[in-house]
Amino acid sequence: LAKTTQPISMDSYEGQEVNITCSHNNIATNDYITWYQQFPSQGPRFIIQGYKTKVTNEVASLFIPADRKSSTLSLPRVSLSDTAVYYCLVGDLRGGYQKVTFGTGTKLQVIP
């Protein structure tokens, strides 16, 4: 299983861009990188997923370098409602989610 390392916590002011980096040195060829957001007492919510280079959707961007040993979730112009825990997952989903590791997550605190 690919082990992931993320910062435990981050603070950011409202309106700023936030970049959360996840390290996954032993990522395998078939592994995808997925990011989830979780609010207290709620289930995780899918944000974005990618395999290589850059992926962008309406809420975030995901940057993956050529060696794929790390990835960066970018949240543009955060607001107070973006205060949550963000999880980076690395794994081959074809085998089911038991092969995917949820890391400890990064607790993002957005400050007014």
Next chain:
Amino acid sequence: KAGVTQTPRYLIKTRGQQVTLSCSPISGHRSVSWYQQTPGQGLQFLFEYFSETQRNKGNFPGRFSGRQFSNSRSEMNVSTLELGDSALYLCASSGASGGPVDTQYFGPGTRLTVL
């Protein structure tokens, strides 16, 4: 489209009792997975059911079991509850196309407290 629903949302039990949690997946989803989330261990995979069969299993003792019905609804059972079983139990469903981009959609969870 309605999301994943879990019942009950909160539950208090005492040691030694057993508990059954229920999960209704998104309509059309055939895969249901269960997770345990605690402050110390984070999110840990319990098991996954697909078309009424357990397809994958995490590293939990046999006290934790589950099943899936023909309508894809799933139940999770924990017998002989221990204090350490206190956690948020999350259910997630997916279309389970088998592809590498199979997104899981999580329910709100059931908060179990064991006294």
